[in-house]
Amino acid sequence: MMTRSNSIERDQLEMITLDQLEMITLDQLVPEDHLVRKIERAIDFSFIYPLVEDLYSTLGRPSIDPVVLLKMTFIQYLFGLRSMRQTIKEIETNVAYRWFLGFGFYTEVPHFSTFGKNYKRRFEESELFEQIFYRILKEIMDQGLLREDHIFIDSTHVKASANKRKFEKKIVRKEARAYEAKLQEELNLDRIDNGKKPFPPEKFEKEEIKEIKESTTDPESGYYVKDERTKQFAYSFHAATDRNGFIIGAMVTPGNVHDSHILQPLVQKVMNNVKKPLAVAADAAYKTPAICNFLLENGITPALPYTRPKTKEGYLRKHDYAYDEHYDCYICPQGEILSYTTTTKEGYRQYKSNPLKCVSCPLLEQCTQSQNHQKLIQRHIWEACVEEADHLRHTPEVKEIYARRKETIERAFADAKEKHGMRWTTLRGIKKLSMQAMLTFAAMNLKKLANWTWSSPENA
Numbered sequence: 113m114m115t116r117s118n119s120i121e122r123d124q125l126e127m128i129t130l131d132q133l134e135m136i137t138l139d140q141l142v143p144e145d146h147l148v149r150k151i152e153r154a155i156d157f158s159f160i161y162p163l164v165e166d167l168y169s170t171l172g173r174p175s176i177d178p179v180v181l182l183k184m185t186f187i188q189y190l191f192g193l194r195s196m197r198q199t200i201k202e203i204e205t206n207v208a209y210r211w212f213l214g215f216g217f218y219t220e221v222p223h224f225s226t227f228g229k230n231y232k233r234r235f236e237e238s239e240l241f242e243q244i245f246y247r248i249l250k251e252i253m254d255q256g257l258l259r260e261d262h263i264f265i266d267s268t269h270v271k272a273s274a275n276k277r278k279f280e281k282k283i284v285r286k287e288a289r290a291y292e293a294k295l296q297e298e299l300n301l302d303r304i305d306n307g308k309k310p311f312p313p314e315k316f317e318k319e320e321i322k323e324i325k326e327s328t329t330d331p332e333s334g335y336y337v338k339d340e341r342t343k344q345f346a347y348s349f350h351a352a353t354d355r356n357g358f359i360i361g362a363m364v365t366p367g368n369v370h371d372s373h374i375l376q377p378l379v380q381k382v383m384n385n386v387k388k389p390l391a392v393a394a395d396a397a398y399k400t401p402a403i404c405n406f407l408l409e410n411g412i413t414p415a416l417p418y419t420r421p422k423t424k425e426g427y428l429r430k431h432d433y434a435y436d437e438h439y440d441c442y443i444c445p446q447g448e449i450l451s452y453t454t455t456t457k458e459g460y461r462q463y464k465s466n467p468l469k470c471v472s473c474p475l476l477e478q479c480t481q482s483q484n485h486q487k488l489i490q491r492h493i494w495e496a497c498v499e500e501a502d503h504l505r506h507t508p509e510v511k512e513i514y515a516r517r518k519e520t521i522e523r524a525f526a527d528a529k530e531k532h533g534m535r536w537t538t539l540r541g542i543k544k545l546s547m548q549a550m551l552t553f554a555a556m557n558l559k560k561l562a563n564w565t566w567s568s569p570e571n572a
Contacts, residue, residue: 138216141207147190148212150562155251157183163243167234176222180213181230182244184222187212189548189555192533197224236543241550245362246385248554252358252561253386259355262415262513263382263389264521265398267350267371268529270545271536272333274345279325279335286320287369290376291402295493299459302493311457324368330540334366347545349534350374351553352382353520358560359553360386364546371397376406383410391415393514401459404497414501415513428478433489442489446473450489460490528552 142149157179164178187209188199203209203221215221235241252258289295300310325335327345336346346367351359361382363374375398382389392407393415407414421429433442433450442450442463448470450463465487470476480487492498504510528534532552539548 138207138211142211143208145566146208147559147562148208150566151186151190151558152212154562154565155248155558159247160244163240163247164234167238167240176226176230181222181227183213185227185551186555186558189532189551190559192531194533195224195538196227200224231544231547235547241547241554245550245554245557248557248561249358249360249386252557255561255565257356257561257564258358258360258386260360260382260386261390262355262516263352263360263379263392264354264517265350265352265375265378265392265394266517266521266525267348267374268525268534269336269338269346269367270349270534272327272330272345272347272367273536273538273540274327274329274333276335276344278328279345280328281323282326283321283323286322287373289373289402291406292316295402295459296457299455299457299493302461303455306452306455308454315457332366332540332542334368336367347537347542348374349525349528349545349549350378351521351524351549352378353524355516355520356560357520357524358557359524362549362553364542364549366542372400372403375403379406379410379412388412391510391513393517395517399498399501401492401494401498404501405494408497408500413504413510413513415510416501416505417514418502418505426478428475430489435491442491444475444479444487446475448473450487455493456490459493461493463489463491524556528556532556 160179160182168175168178184196184199184203187193187203188196191202193199193202200221200223203213203215210216210219249258296311296316303310327333327335330345333345333347335343336348337343344367348365348367348369348371350363350365350371352361353359361378363378363381365374375392375394379389379392388410389412391413394403396417396419399416399419404414404416421431423429428445433444435442440452444450444465448465450465453462453464455461467482467484467486470479470485470487473479476485482488505514525534532555534548534552537545537548539545
């Protein structure tokens, strides 16, 4: 049977309250298992005071409590509210949020522009948000919840607040990669060992340029192309998680920066702020000679997937040619030698066949399309590191580590986008996006810490 609510009861209640007085506190209205209660019990936010002490003047009018100010931002990122304006509206009517901030029923809520002004005047040039992130991470470590021996790295794109049709084409210098200096040194040593002259410094110093689309709305974003349907200005949020899914490091770049350029500085950041991991798991985008070399040289096991050969269909693949390490040459399926010729400034050794022998080879059509009937194979000076990573991926330990990617970093990004408003941004500029990343990931860590350490008063 369908029932109808009786709206007269509301009017009757108002009349009754004229004759009787009921006293109630905010604390009674907030459920015992509400997330804000769990968070308040999990961490003492007074750690914020010494972090911001130097950012405030001893003169002038008293400011809003910095703990209250930053708790407001945590409400925004914990509950996935789209802006500070909406957050303030929610605080005005939500008793749990008022309780979390220490407000009473009639306490005036700050204007939504308060945080923006404080960010511009005090926080913009500081490392406050990163310090908050690592302070919460320290609390997680102190509770014994972190499992940082194996870390999982990936990135996700966050749609920028910029129209993809408003841009200018510009010629810019290609960004230097973290391993550039080491590569230059080692490839020159390789050339010397093979009787070649080393490249002069000016060969490397010559600027490499590229054409990019630069947004006129947010110039610091990058034009990201995934497929024909997904073309937009975006930022890349790079993150590393532990086995339990806690985020232990993060970086923000424009959306057109390749993932592989960021793994080394991100792992270095984890090593500096947490500890050196025993293994790093990442997807196929990170399976490069430079990354494999960096991980193995630092005693870190790479947990990387199988990658399909990029050879055209119907042609012999690179693994069909056997590499002889002792004589430093390749041997083709017909038993002919491909000898070393040179090492390029990109770090690739080149091996070429004898065209006089290749011209009459029965496998020529499957081997090369070269006009002079000469087969060329390139082998990076760190190719052995990639081969070692390929050997390791067959071991049970590495298989188990890589299988956890979907439960850790991929789940963290899914939660960030679905529950914490990270699918797109209303902010502009790398600094503000870095703030959003740090606060979002700090909020996610805080939420997990609060839920994992919570015990209800009845069970305590």
